[in-house]
Amino acid sequence: MHSSLNDHMTLLKEIAEFLNEETEMETMLQGALKKLLTRSVFASGWIFFIDGKGKHKLIAAENLPPALMENDCRSMKRGGCWCVSRYHNGELQKASNIIECQRIEQARRQSEKSSGEITHHATVPLQSGKEKFGLLNVATPNTIEYDQSELALLESIAFQIGSAIKRIHLTRQEQEIALVQERNRLARDLHDSVNQLLFSVTLTSRGAMEMTEDMELRDAFHDIHQLTQEALTEMRALIWQLRPKGLETGLLEGIKGYAEMLGIHVVTHVSGVIQLPSRIEETIFRIVQEGLNNIRKHAGTNQAELFLTVNSTDVLVILKDDGRGFHAGKIPGTLASVGMQSMRERAQAVEGTIEWISAPSEGTEVFVRIPY
Known part of the structure; x- marks a missing residue:
């Protein structure tokens, strides 16, 4: 003994x-x-x-x-x-x-x-x-x-x-808090430096375009203005990804706010009570965020629909657009494929699934199912 x-x-x-x-x-x-x-x-x-x-x-x-x-x-x-x-x-x-x-x-x-x-x-x-x-x-x-x-x-x-x-x-939890703090710091730095610089370039190029009568210079300044506006939108999207505004007041508000910033009008359809764990909520937000980015860059439309269905075991998210679509079995381009891979990895990280249904000129639907 x-x-x-x-x-x-x-x-x-x-x-x-x-x-x-x-x-x-x-x-x-x-x-x-x-x-x-x-x-x-x-x-x-x-x-x-x-x-x-x-x-x-x-x-x-x-x-x-x-x-x-x-x-x-x-x-x-x-x-x-x-x-x-x-x-x-x-x-x-x-x-x-x-x-x-x-x-x-x-x-x-x-x-x-x-x-x-x-x-x-x-x-x-x-x-x-x-x-x-x-x-x-x-x-x-x-x-x-x-x-x-x-x-x-x-x-x-x-x-x-x-x-x-x-x-x-x-x-x-401590690591997640530290990560959020670092994201917030980086978002502030981007907003205070790069974002302001890009905004200044758009104003300068527009002013220069209006001041000159040389058509070649006008076209050059116009191109600079357009490219800078695009870069400014990209930078604002990146800042949103680092520090999503509106998510603290609800998942749908965060999604709508991000879509509005991209210039996309989203119609939402909700079934069930949205009371999700914070990790699941952020995963859905990030996936939809990337989906909206793809719509703005590749779909050729500013209209989208979001269906969110919550039951006792899982949540189903459908993001739908009526844009140009693509062959679902083929990679629609490097940038889009990177975004799609990111969406897939986020879903798999919480044991979820994701699939795309699309065809040329018939729009795209993204189906996400996540257990919780």
Whole structure:
């Protein structure tokens, strides 16, 4: 017993040191899980993150039997189970022995691969104070339950992991705040220097154009004026991207304000209540922002429609124009393709999807679906 206690204390120390050194969430969780399984009676383990709606995500897994790993851990990622349900209902407060696991049973029925003689697992919530993040599950072949010392070890490690998750969340928030501050500083600098300089050039070129009677000079100053006006619009758009005005008063107001700055009239259609997490809201804003840029530069129209539909699981955004369109299967030009790739990357960053429907002279529709 004394030896077992020493082993537990050594393991707790090792995991604590590891958690304190890591800054990437998934690397941290995977590494902690591996250390736990290597130095304890637990043979397999997995971690679910669970949101406020009870939707779970497999964030880390180690040494799962082949049946559970089949089809990219499909049985672990889909469907419901007792432990996730009990967690969401607030019935899991400490480490618990689970009688049997629906996911393991399903994998054993549907797969011809080995389940490693695993039929049951123990589970413990991951939390920091009153803030909950998900579940840590562990299993051992031919084991129906663990003794109290093993459950106590599981609780201690879950406490450490919960604290580390909270630390990384706080670090990310600080980084996001610093990024916003830097964007605001850069936006101010651009506005105070480059933007004002471009504005001065437009005034000077227009004045020079009116003062001279030489037609060649007039044409030259006219070209300078036009190019500078275009650059001024681009600069204002860039400043908007760095520091979106109006977004703090609502997503639609921010979009309308940006469109107005570009000279585009947007008709909006909303279905559902817009109460989105800030990250999702900014992602939608940035995607629509780039879509509006493409309309101004490539569509040859100043009219657009925006459809925003919000339900209990995801949000659908459709940005539609009646412009010149393009062959959806072909790259419509370097600048447009860069913008489209940026939109795709933003959607994928929040596990969303995006697609374009377009044809020459038939306008373009952008479909974005984002879970939240």
